[in-house]
Amino acid sequence: MINVQKALDYIQGVLSGEIVANKYIKLACQKHLDDLQKSETDPDYPYYFDAAKAEKVAKFIQLLPHTKGKWASKGEKITLEPWQIFACCLPFGWLKRATGYRRYTKLLIFVCRKNGKSAIAAGVGNYMFCADGEFGAEVYSGATTEKQAWEVFRPAKIMVERTLQLKDYFGIEVNASNMARPADGSRFEPIIGKPGDGSSPSCAIIDEYHEHKNNDLYDTMETGMGAREQPIMLVITTAGSSIGGACHQMVRDAERMLDGAIDIPDLWAVLYGMDKDDDWTSDIALKKANPNMDISVSAEFLQARQRDAKMSAAKQAIFRTKHLNEWVGAKNAWLNMAKWAMAPERLPLSALTGRPCFIGLDLATKIDMVALVLLFPPYGDDKRYHVHGRYYLPDSRVIEELDSNTDRYRAWDKEGLLSLTMGEVIDFDAIKDDLREFYGRFDVREVAxxxxxxxxxxxxxxxxxxxxxxxRHTVQNLSEPMKELEALILQQRIAHGDCPILSWQASNVVAKIDAKDNIYPNKERSENKIDGIVALIMAMGRANVHQHMGNIDDFLDNIIIG
Structure with missing residues (x-):
């Protein structure tokens, strides 16, 4: 088991500190070891590890040739790095004790560009197409554009064309736009955009998931897998700019799973990137985010892009997204979302009863989202600003496919995060009822x-x-509280509870700056909602006015500044 041992050596190197890795890679490594121990010591543990299954995948992929670059020009076969064996081969070894079928049906490999993602995906795709033992296998390489879908299928096709023994042994027909095995009807093909129903994938490869505007492709593939006993959904992607989108939510769920906050027993996740408190200009950030550094991507190339990013704000967001795997909400985002994610713990509303409160209400539209945000300033020994929101939406926005936000609205509705009102427009009576409730529960000073x-x-x-x-939403009214809010976020004094709606909207804000250094919240596209952040800025504006004017004595008596 040479390859499995390489993966185990990698795990030990990560956990000992010999190999530089981020928090989530360390947690993934530790999880594998913990699960191994449980499987060996607890007869009731529902899973066990068959090293031979993982070894088989690693051996198969390494019989395939490189398809581009210096290795392809020399006719060399793929050599998987230890981290790649860990990421894409070890999960195949985990089986269900009751059935012998694979435990993991979803594999998430979150890694930066130029780290050999396409070769990994193509290798796994070819394995699932002809070597997994699935009769009538259906393997799809899915993406939002034809070009992206072919980023995985093209190398997979070339690998088969250049490996005649593989082609002949499995009776593979290589066609212009697909591969087939007539003996049992297996096929491997690219798929673009929203697929039709009827497919029954044994393996679906979702490449650059962050680029998907909605979840149609993923959902259709997942639904179609119901007829398979041990399908594989391989998601292989970098970070992107759509915080709150399906890809970001999947990565966040994986983080929470590795943190132990939730259990997703069928998800295997390896998440490469810098840690939240790392300096993005450092070499260590590059190493954590790029496990194939100086193999498929040179350190010199990455350091050059890093230097460019230091000198150009426009290039910084691109660099941090594509080469450090850091989510950047808007391409010229206002907020540091890494700092946003490091917010202090928020008190629940039940613990804020009777405290001074300022409410911001953004009613810019009646046909889409409306935000009501409660801001509780520092009080007594508590230096935090606690933020709670209510988000209102006509139920038609959830029921009908009206725009690219429909999927996220549906997901938030399932989580109970939205207040839906019947019809095509928001019923303001629901907002009035909530205002009455808040006036009864809290010391509401003003509603802006x-x-x-x-x-x-x-x-x-x-x-x-x-x-x-x-x-009114003018520069004069919003600039100062917007600057104050940004400063408090950097100081980690805004406790927002990691609300996915507010976090998504925070990532959408672009700061419009005028000649006098005033700023104003804006957005790049109409679908990038920012209502909750605007409401928060409004509430912050009124809290600041009272703080400086000194016209609420009991508030000032208890506030702690610093």
Whole structure:
């Protein structure tokens, strides 16, 4: 078991510190060892490891030739690096004790560009096509564009064409746009965009998942796998700019699984990238994010891109996304999302009863999302700003396929994060009811609102005794609280509870800067919603006014500044 031993040596190197790796690679390595121990000592543990199964995959892939670059020009076969054996071969060895079928049906390999992703994916695809023992195998290389779909299928096709023994032994027909095995009807082909129903994949390869605007391809492939006993969904991707999208959510779930917060027994995840507290300009960040450095991607190349990024803000986001695997929400994002992710623990609403509170209400539209954000400033010994939000949406936005946000709206609805109102437009009565509830539970000082769409609601609430403050969305009104919010995020004093809606919207904000260094929240595309952040900025603006004017004595008596 030479290859499996290489993977085990890699695991030991990572855990000993000999091999530089990030938190999640260390956790993945430790998880494999912990599961091995459980499988050997606990007869009731539902899984066991068959090293021969993992070894078979590694041997098969290494019989295939390189298809481009210096190794291809010399006719050399693929040599898997220890990290690659760990990432894509070891999961094939984990089986269910009850059935003998594979434990892991979803493999997530999250690694930067130029680290040999396509070769790994093509090798696994060819294995699943002809060597997995699946009668009538169906293998698909899926992507959003034809070019991307062929990034995996083309090398897989070339590998078979250049390995005559493989082609002849399995009776493979290599056609212009697919490969087939007539003996049992197996096929391997690229698939683009939204596929039709009817496929029954034994293996689906989702390349550069972060580029997918919706989850149609993934969902169709996953649904079709129901007829297979041990299918494989291989997702191999870098980070991207769509925080809150399906790819980002999958990576976040994998992080939470490795952290032990949730259990996803059928997901194998290896997540390469720098740690949150790493300096992105350092060599160690490059090493953690690029396990194939000085193999398929040179250190000199990466260091040159790093130097470019240091000198150009425009190049920094691209570098950090593609070569450090850091999610960047907007291409010229306002917030440091790594700092955003390091927020302090948020108190639940039940622990904030009676505390001073400022509410921001963004009612810019009636046909899409509306945000109501509660901001609880520092109080007593608590230096944190606690942020809670309510997000309203017409149920038609969830029921119908209206735009590219439909999938994320549906996911958030399943998690209970949205307040849906019936019909095509938002029913403002739901917002009024929540305002009444908050006035009864908390010491609400003011509700800030933009008069656009909200004048009537504000007048009705004022009649009930609420303090409604008109706050137009102008540079003059939003610049200072926006700067204050950014500073507090960098100081890790904004406790937002890692709300996926607010985090997605935070990543969408682009700072529009004028000649006087004033800033204003903007977005690159209409579908990049920022309502929650705008509402938070509004609430911060009113909290700052009261803090500086000194007109709420009990608030100032208890606030801690610093």
């Amino acid at each position: 609102y933009d008069p656009w769409q909200a004048t009537q609601l504000a007048q009705e609430m004022e009649k009930e005794g609420m303090v409604m403050v008109e706050l």
